Amino acid sequence: MRYTGDPEDHTKEKIGSDVRNILKGKDVRQDTAPLPDLDDPEFDPDYERSSAQGSGGSPGGSFTEGGRKKKKRGAAYIFVSYAFVLIFLLLVAHLIYFNVKLKDDIQNSPFNKRQNSAAEYIIRGKIKSGDGETLAETEMDEDGHERRVYPKGRVYAHVVGYDSHGKSGIESRTNYQLLTSHSNPLDQIINEFKGEKNPGDTVVTTLDSSLQKVAYEALGDYRGAIVALDPETGAIRAMVSKPDFDPNEIADAWDSITADSSNSQLLNRATQGLYAPGSTFKIVTALTYYRKYGSFSGFHYTCTGALPIKKTTVHCYGGEAHGELDLPGAFAHSCNTSFSKIGLDVGTKRLTDTADSLLFGQKLPSAVATTKSQWHLEKGASDDDLVQTAFGQGRTLTTPYHMALIVSAIANKGVLMKPNLIDHVENDAGVLVSQSKARRERQLLSAKEAEALDGLLQEVVKSGTGRALADRGYQAGGKTGSADYNKADGTPGTHSWFVGYGQKDGKKLVLAVLAEDGGAGSSTAVPMAGRLFDHYFGS
Amino acid sequence: MNILTQLSKFLFVFLIILFTLKDYTYLGRRNEAKKRTILKNQIQILFGMEILGYLLIFLNTKDLLTLALLGGILVYFGVTIGCFHLMYARSSMLLVNNMLMLLGIGFLMIGRLDLKQAIKQFVIAAGGTVIALIIPVIIRKLKALSHWTWFYAIVGIVALLGVLALATVSGGAKLSLSVGGVTIQFSELVKITLVFFLASKLARDSSFKSVITATVVAAIHVGILVLSTDLGTALVFFVAYIVMVFVATRKAVWPLAGLGGGVLAAIAAYFLFGHVRQRVVAWKDPFAVYDTSGYQIAQGLFAIGAGGWFGTGLFLGRPDTIPVATKDFIFAAICEEFGGIFGICLILICMSMFILIVNISMLIRNRFYKLIALGLGTEYAFQVFLTIGGVTKFIPMTGITLPLVSYGGSSVISTIVMLAIIQGLYLLREDEGEEYLEIHR
Numbered sequence: 001m002r003y004t005g006d007p008e009d010h011t012k013e014k015i016g017s018d019v020r021n022i023l024k025g026k027d028v029r030q031d032t033a034p035l036p037d038l039d040d041p042e043f044d045p046d047y048e049r050s051s052a053q054g055s056g057g058s059p060g061g062s063f064t065e066g067g068r069k070k071k072k073r074g075a076a077y078i079f080v081s082y083a084f085v086l087i088f089l090l091l092v093a094h095l096i097y098f099n100v101k102l103k104d105d106i107q108n109s110p111f112n113k114r115q116n117s118a119a120e121y122i123i124r125g126k127i128k129s130g131d132g133e134t135l136a137e138t139e140m141d142e143d144g145h146e147r148r149v150y151p152k153g154r155v156y157a158h159v160v161g162y163d164s165h166g167k168s169g170i171e172s173r174t175n176y177q178l179l180t181s182h183s184n185p186l187d188q189i190i191n192e193f194k195g196e197k198n199p200g201d202t203v204v205t206t207l208d209s210s211l212q213k214v215a216y217e218a219l220g221d222y223r224g225a226i227v228a229l230d231p232e233t234g235a236i237r238a239m240v241s242k243p244d245f246d247p248n249e250i251a252d253a254w255d256s257i258t259a260d261s262s263n264s265q266l267l268n269r270a271t272q273g274l275y276a277p278g279s280t281f282k283i284v285t286a287l288t289y290y291r292k293y294g295s296f297s298g299f300h301y302t303c304t305g306a307l308p309i310k311k312t313t314v315h316c317y318g319g320e321a322h323g324e325l326d327l328p329g330a331f332a333h334s335c336n337t338s339f340s341k342i343g344l345d346v347g348t349k350r351l352t353d354t355a356d357s358l359l360f361g362q363k364l365p366s367a368v369a370t371t372k373s374q375w376h377l378e379k380g381a382s383d384d385d386l387v388q389t390a391f392g393q394g395r396t397l398t399t400p401y402h403m404a405l406i407v408s409a410i411a412n413k414g415v416l417m418k419p420n421l422i423d424h425v426e427n428d429a430g431v432l433v434s435q436s437k438a439r440r441e442r443q444l445l446s447a448k449e450a451e452a453l454d455g456l457l458q459e460v461v462k463s464g465t466g467r468a469l470a471d472r473g474y475q476a477g478g479k480t481g482s483a484d485y486n487k488a489d490g491t492p493g494t495h496s497w498f499v500g501y502g503q504k505d506g507k508k509l510v511l512a513v514l515a516e517d518g519g520a521g522s523s524t525a526v527p528m529a530g531r532l533f534d535h536y537f538g539s
Numbered sequence: 540m541n542i543l544t545q546l547s548k549f550l551f552v553f554l555i556i557l558f559t560l561k562d563y564t565y566l567g568r569r570n571e572a573k574k575r576t577i578l579k580n581q582i583q584i585l586f587g588m589e590i591l592g593y594l595l596i597f598l599n600t601k602d603l604l605t606l607a608l609l610g611g612i613l614v615y616f617g618v619t620i621g622c623f624h625l626m627y628a629r630s631s632m633l634l635v636n637n638m639l640m641l642l643g644i645g646f647l648m649i650g651r652l653d654l655k656q657a658i659k660q661f662v663i664a665a666g667g668t669v670i671a672l673i674i675p676v677i678i679r680k681l682k683a684l685s686h687w688t689w690f691y692a693i694v695g696i697v698a699l700l701g702v703l704a705l706a707t708v709s710g711g712a713k714l715s716l717s718v719g720g721v722t723i724q725f726s727e728l729v730k731i732t733l734v735f736f737l738a739s740k741l742a743r744d745s746s747f748k749s750v751i752t753a754t755v756v757a758a759i760h761v762g763i764l765v766l767s768t769d770l771g772t773a774l775v776f777f778v779a780y781i782v783m784v785f786v787a788t789r790k791a792v793w794p795l796a797g798l799g800g801g802v803l804a805a806i807a808a809y810f811l812f813g814h815v816r817q818r819v820v821a822w823k824d825p826f827a828v829y830d831t832s833g834y835q836i837a838q839g840l841f842a843i844g845a846g847g848w849f850g851t852g853l854f855l856g857r858p859d860t861i862p863v864a865t866k867d868f869i870f871a872a873i874c875e876e877f878g879g880i881f882g883i884c885l886i887l888i889c890m891s892m893f894i895l896i897v898n899i900s901m902l903i904r905n906r907f908y909k910l911i912a913l914g915l916g917t918e919y920a921f922q923v924f925l926t927i928g929g930v931t932k933f934i935p936m937t938g939i940t941l942p943l944v945s946y947g948g949s950s951v952i953s954t955i956v957m958l959a960i961i962q963g964l965y966l967l968r969e970d971e972g973e974e975y976l977e978i979h980r
Contacts (some may be wrong), residue, residue, distance in 0.1 A: 074901055076786045077913065081897040084920045088890040091924060092883050094933040099848060099879045106844035111829055114841045114857050192542055 107176040110167065110369075118179040124148065125178040125200030127160055127170055129209040130235075130423055135160045136171065136247075150247040152209075155216045157247050158268035159207065159239040159368065159421070164251040169268070169368055170421060174203045182427040199428035206235035206423045214535045215240045218528040222515040224495075225270035225400045228532060231408035231501065231510045233438040234417030236367070238532070241269040262488070271370040274397040275514060278483030279317075279334040279521070280497045281392030283406065283453060286331055287445060288346045288354040290452050296327040299342070303330075307337040312384045314340045314391070317482055317520065331456045332464025334480060336391045343390025348381050351390060358406050358444055360396070365405075365441050367421035373398040393484060403499045404512035406444065407478070410457065411501040411510055414450035416441045457500060465522040466500065469530055474504035474537040478511075478529070480521025493517040498525035502533040509536050544852035547595055551588065551877055552849055555884040558584045558640060562891040565633055566898075581636045582620060585643055586613060592647040592853065596654075599854045605650065608658055612646055615665050622672055623962075630675070630962050631899065637892045638958055641943035642951075644885065648873050649865045649946050651853055656865055656946050667952040671959030678963030684735070685743070685907040691736035692756045698725040698732075699763040724949035726764065726772045731957060733760055733776055734783070734914035741787035742907035750784055750793065768814050771929075771939025775922050777801055782917045783910055822935035835862045839871035839930045843879070850878030865946035867938055870930045885944075886927060893920040896961055903968045912964050915957045 106112065123146065127136040135156050139149050148163050150156065161169020171178070181188065181198040188198050208228075215226040215238040228238040245257055245265045257265055267273060290296060305321035307314045314336050316322060322335045330338035343351065352375070355361070361375040376395035377385060388394040409416040418439040425433040445453070457477030460466040465480040478500015487493045496518030501510045511529050518524035558581055565577045593609035616639055623630050642664055650657035678684070702725045740753045757780040764773035781797040808815045817832045825833030825840070838861045845856055858864050858872035865872070874882040896916030903909045922942055929936035940947050942954040 076789050077897060077901050080782050080786060080913065080917070081894060084893055084897075084917070084924075085890060087924050088886055088893070088920070091886050091927050091931070091933065094928070094931055095843075095874075095879055095883055095886070098843060098931060102840075103844045103847065106840050109826065109837075109841070111826060111837055112841045112844075114845050114860065189542065 104176075108173060110172050112175075121197055122179050122181050122200045123197045124163070125181075125428070126202040127174070127178070128202060128204045129207045129212070130205060130237075131209050132204075133209040135205070135207075136163075148247075153246050153248060154244045155212060155240070156207070157244040158241040158266075158270065159236075160205075160247070161368075162247045162250045165254050168266070170203065170205060172369075173367055174422060174425075177201050177203055177425050177433075182431070182433045183429065184427075201433055202426050202428065202430075204423045204426060205421055206230075206237065207239070207421070208237040208536075211532065211536055212238040212240065214238075214532055218531045219513075219515065222518055222524070223269070224513070224515040224518065225268075225273055226514075226528065226532070227270045227400050227404040227512045228536075229404055229408055229419060229510050231411040231508050232417065234408075234420045234441070235423070235438070236419060236421050237509065237536075239268075239270050241267070241273070268368065269400070269514070270512075271366060271368055271399055271401040273399055273514070274371060274374065275399070275495055275497075275516075276393060276483040276485060277396060277398045277403065278392045278481030278495065278497050279336075280403055280479050280481035280499050281389075281396065281398075282331055282334065282339050283410075283456075283479055283499075284354055284358060284360075285339050285342055285346070285351065285390045286327065286456055287358075287449060287453060288350050289327065289342050290449055291354060292346050292350060296452065296456075299327040299330070299338075301325050301330065301335075301338045301341055303335050303337050305337070307340050309340065309344075309384050309387055310382065312388075314387055328456055328459040329463075331479070332459040332462070334465050334482075339391040340387035343387045344383060346390075348377055348379065348386055351386070352377055355396075359402065360398070364402055365416075365418055366401070367419060370401060371399055373402050392481060400499075400512040400514045403497075404510055407457075407499045407501055407512070408510040409444040410450045410453045411477075411503075411508055412450075413447040414443050414445040416444045461500075465520075466498070466526055468522065468526050469500075469502075469533065472530065472534060474502045474533060476500060476502040476533060478526075480526060482520045487517070494519050496524035497521045498529045500529065502537060504537040507537065509533065543598070544595060544855055547591055548850050548852040548876075548878065550591060552880050552884075554584050554588050554591075555877075555881050555888075558588075559884040559887045559891070562633070562637065562888060566891065566894065578632050578636060581633075581640070582616075585616060585636065585640055589613065589616070589643050589647065593650065595853045596647075596650050600654070602654060604654060604658075608646075608650065608654070608661060611661055611665075612643070615661065615668070616643070619668050626672060627675055627962065627966055629966060631895065631965050634892070634895055634899075634958060634962060634965075637888055637895070638943060638955070640888060641885075641892075644873065645869070645941075645944040645946070647853075648858075648869055648876075648944070651876070652858060652865050652872065653946075659948070660946050660951065663948040663951050664955065667955035670952070671955045671962075674956060674959035675963030675966050678960060679967060685739045688736060688739040688743075691732040691739065695729040695732040695736060696756075696759055696763070698729050699760060699767075701725055702769070703763050703767040705767075724947070726769055727949040727953035729760065730772070730775065730918055730953055731915070731960070733757065734779060734911055734918065737780060737783045738907050738910035738914060741783060742910050745787040750788060753780070753784065765808060765812070768812075769938070770808075770815065770818070771922070771925050771937035774925060774937060775918050775939070778921045779914050779918045783914045786913055787906075787910060818935040818937070822932060825932070835868065836930075836932055836936055838862060839868050840932060842868075842871040842875035843882075843931065846875040846878050846882075848879045850874070850876050850881060852876060866940050867926065867936075867945070868930055869941055869945045870927050873944075886923070889920070889923045893923075899961055899965045899968070903964055905967070908964045908967060912961050915961060919954070919957065 124138045126134055128134055134151055136148060136150050138146050140146055150160065159169050161167060161171040163171045167175060178200050181200050183199050191198050211228060215228060219226055219240055219242055223242050225241045226238060227236070229236045243263045243265045245253070250257070289299065302324050303316060303322035305316050305319050316336045317334065322333050325333070325335055325338055355375050360373045363372055364370045374397040377389045385394060389396055405416055405419065418441040420436055422436055424435040427433055454477060457479060460479055461469045461476045466478050469476040469478065478498055481497030483495040483497060485493055485495060494517065496515040498511065498513045498521050501508055511532055513525040513528050515524045515528065561577045561581050565574060568574050568577065589612055590609065593605055597605040619639060620635060623632065623635050646657055646661060649660055736756060737753055740749060757776065761773045761777050764776065781794045784797065785791070785794040809819060821828055821832040821836055825836040827833065829837055842856065842858055842861050845851060853876050856875040858875050861868045861871055870882065873885065893916055896912060896919065900909050900912030900916065903912060919942055922939055925937050926939050926941045928934040940950050943951060
C-alpha cells in the first residue's frame with residue numbers, strides 16, 4: 001500500500017528501523033543532532049526558514065535536515081496506520097470465518113426464527129428414513145392450506161419431532177435445509193412467475209425404518225427409551241422414547257400434552273431422560289481399575305452377598321452371594337460388593353478422571369437436543385458415596401444416549417464417531433445437495449482399553465447376566481443394569497438397563513435400552529435388545 | 540419481482556467491489572488524468588447504486604415519497620461534489636466520494652427499513668454538509684485554534700457532565716438531550732473537542748509533565764463516559780488519546796503504559812459495573828442469555844448468517860427483526876440483505892478512508908494540525924472497529940454506531956464535520972506547499 005504523493009515513502013528502510021527503535025522505547029529524535037523546530041504549533045511558513053538559518057546551516061541544508069526529521073515522525077504515523085489496517089483486516093477475516101465456519105450453526109439455532117420467513121415462498125421439504133420411507137411431509141388441501149403430515153405417527157414422534165408450537169427433533173435441527181430450495185432453477189423461475197412456492201429440500205435421515213419399528217414395538221408399554229447406532233460411522237439407526245405423542249395432532253393436543261406433567265410425553269427420554277446408570281456404570285469403574293493397573297488379572301474377591309462400608313452396607317442384587325470371583329466374573333455377574341472393593345481401591349480422584357474422560361458432566365456431540373449427564377462425586381466424598389457411585393447407585397445420572405456413545409467407542413477401538421442423524425440432503429427431485437461423512441469425534445479410550453473392556457462385555461453374554469443373547473447367530477457383548485429408584489409415590493422401583501453391541505459379517509450395532517420400572521436388566525431390557533439384534537442381523 | 544431483486548443483489552455486490560477497487564487503485568496511482576477517471580467512475584457507481592436501490596424500494600413499498608427522496612439524494616450528491624470541486628479545487632475528492640458512498644449505503648438501508656428515518660437522515664446530512672463547506676475557510680482563517688487548549692478541555696468535560704447527569708436521571712437509558720425536537724448527543728461533539736485539546740497540548744510540548752496533564756484530562760473524559768454507560772465512546776476516546784500521545788512523544792512506553800492501564804481499568808470496570816459484565820457475558824455466549832442481554836447480538840448474528848455471501852436481496856431478509864437495526868446493528872442488516880461480500884467491501888472502504896486520513900496527516904507539516912488529523916482519523920477507525928466487531932461478535936458489543944452509515948443526527952453531523960476539518964487541513968497543506976514554493980523560487 002502506498003501513500004499518495006508522499007515524498008517520504010522513498011525511505012522505507014529508514015522508517016523500518018525507526019519503527020523498531022520506537023518499539024524498543026528509544027526516542028528516535030535522540031539519534032540526530034538538535035534540529036530547528038519545524039513543529040512549532042503556530043502556522044508560520046516563514047518560521048521554518050528563519051529557525052533553520054538560526055541553526056547555522058544554509059537554507060538548502062536545513063531543508064534536508066528538516067526533511068530527515070520528518071521521516072522520523074513519519075515512522076510513528078506509519079506504525080499507527082499499520083496497526084489500524086491490521087485491525088480492519090481482522091474484521092474482514094472474522095467475517096469470512098463467520099461465513100465459512102459459524103454460519104450453519106447460527107442458521108440452525110433453535111432460537112433462529114428467521115428461516116420461517118422462507119416458508120412464505122418455499123414449501124417445507126420432506127424428512128425420510130434412510131431406506132426411503134417418508135417420515136414427514138407437507139400436504140396442501142384444495143384451499144392451498146399447508147399441513148405437516150407424519151405418516152408414521154408416534155413411532156418417530158421424538159426423533160423426527162414436530163413443527164408446531166415451536167420445533168423439536170430433526171424438524172428443528174434441519175429447519176434451514178427444509179426451507180431451502182435447490183430445485184431446478186428453471187422450475188423455480190416458472191414457479192416465480194406463476195406465483196407458486198418452490199419445494200424445499202428433502203432431508204434423508206440415517207434411521208432404519210424397520211429397526212425403528214421393531215424398537216418401538218419391543219419397548220411395548222414400558223416407559224423408557226431405545227437408542228441404536230452404528231459405532232463405525234456414528235449413524236443413528238433407531239431412537240424411540242415412550243410415553244409418546246402423535247405429531248399429527250400436536251397442534252390440537254398441545255395444551256393437554258403440556259399440562260400433563262406426570263408423563264412428560266414431549267421429553268425425548270433417549271437423549272434427555274436422566275437415570276441412575278445402575279450396573280452399566282461398572283464399565284466406567286472397570287476402566288478405572290484397568291487404567292490404574294494396566295490389566296484385570298490382579299483382582300480376586302470372595303463375595304458373600306454383603307459388604308459393610310462405614311455407615312451403609314452394600315448388598316448384591318437380590319442378596320445373592322457370588323463366591324470367589326475375578327474381575328470378568330464380577331462384571332459378568334454384576335457383583336456389587338466386588339465393585340465396591342474396586343471403588344475403594346481406585347478412589348474418588350481416579351474414578352472422577354475416568355468419568356471425565358467419558359464425557360460425564362459434559363456436552364455430548366449430538367444432532368438433537370441432549371442433556372448432559374450429571375456427575376456428583378466431590379473431592380473428599382465419603383467411602384459410602386464412593387462405593388455407591390462405583391456400582392452405579394450414587395447420585396450420578398446419565399442418559400441412554402450417553403451410555404450408547406460409551407459402548408460405541410468400546411466397539412470401535414476406543415474411537416467415538418460423531419453421532420449423526422442426517423445421511424444426506426437432496427432436492428425435491430432426488431438430486432444430491434449435500435452428503436454427510438462419517439467423522440471421528442474423539443478417542444474416548446485407548447484401543448487397548450477398549451479391547452480389555454470388550455472382553456468384559458463379551459463375558460457378560462457368555463456366562464453372566466446377558467446369557468440370553470448368546471448363540472443367536474451373531475456375536476454380542478454388553479452390560480445389564482438394574483437401577484433402584486424411588487417412584488413418585490415413594491415406593492421403590494427398578495429401572496431395567498441394557499447397553500451393548502452385536503456384530504455379524506462386519507456389521508455392528510450398538511444398543512442402549514432402558515425400561516422404566518422394568519425390574520432386573522436381564523429380565524426386561526435384555527430380551528428387548530435381543531429382538532433388535534435378531535432383526536438387525538437377520539436371524 | 541423476486542427475480543429482479545435476486546439479479547440486483549449481484550449487481551450491488553459487483554458495484555461495491557468495483558468502487559472499493561477504485562479506492563485502492565487511486566491510492567497507488569500518480570498519474571493525475573487516471574486519478575480523475577477513477578474519481579469519475581466512483582461517482583457513476585455511487586449514483587447507479589443509489590438509483591437501483593431506491594427503485595427497488597419503490598417497487599416494494601409503492602410509496603412515491605421514495606422517488607422524491609431519491610431525487611433529493613441525487614441532487615445532494617451532485618451539489619456536494621460540485622461545491623467541493625468549485626470552492627476547494629484541491630480538496631481530496633476521494634475523501635468526498637467515500638463519504639458520500641458511506642452515506643449512500645446508509646440511505647439505502649435506512650430507507651428500506653424506515654422511510655421516515657431515511658428522510659430525517661437525508662435532511663441532517665445535507666445540513667451537516669452545508670456546515671462542512673464553511674469549515675475549511677474557518678480552519679484557514681482562525682490561526683489561533685491551537686491556543687485554545689483549556690477551552691476545548693472545559694467544553695468537553697462540561698458537555699460530558701451534562702450527559703452523565705442525564706444518564707443518572709434516566710437510569711442510564713438516555714445519553715442525549717432533546718432541544719426543540721432535535722436530539723443532541725454531546726459525546727459526538729466532545730469527540731472533536733478532545734482531539735483538539737490533546738493536539739494543542741501535545742503539539743506545543745510533549746514533555747512528561749505535559750503528557751501527564753493531557754492524561755488527567757483524557758482520563759476525566761473517559762471516566763465520565765464509563766459512568767454514564769457509554770462504553771463505546773469511552774473506548775474511542777481512550778484509543779485516540781493513546782495514539783496521539785504515542786505520535787507526539789514517539790515513545791512506545793506511553794502506548795504500552797496506556798494499554799496496561801486500559802487493561803487494568805477494563806478489568807476493574809468488569810467487576811465494578813453490572814452493565815460492563817453484561818456485555819461480556821452476552822458476547823461469550825449470547826444464546827445462554829438469549830432472553831435478556833444476548834437477544835440483540837443473537838438477532839444480529841442470525842441476520843448475518845441469513846445473508847451469506849451475496850445477501851438475501853432487498854426486502855427478502857428480515858432485518859426488521861433486529862433491534863436498533865438502523866443504528867448500532869446496521870452492519871448486520873446490511874450483511875443480511877446485501878451480503879457478506881458487500882459487508883467486507885464496506886469495511887475496506889472504511890479502511891481506505893482511514894488510510895487517506897493518515898496520508899493527509901503525514902503531508903501536513905504543522906504539528907498541531909497533524910495531530911488533529913491523526914486523532915480524528917483514529918477515532919473514526921476505532922469506532923468502525925468497535926461497531927462492526929461488536930455486531931459480528933468479534934468483540935463485546937459496546938453500543939456505538941457506524942459513522943455515516945448508521946441513522947443518527949449527531950453522529951452524522953459530527954463525522955461530516957470531522958471530515959471537513961480534515962479536508963480543511965488538507966487544503967492548508969496545499970497552501971503550505973504553495974507558499975513554500977514562493978519563498979524558494
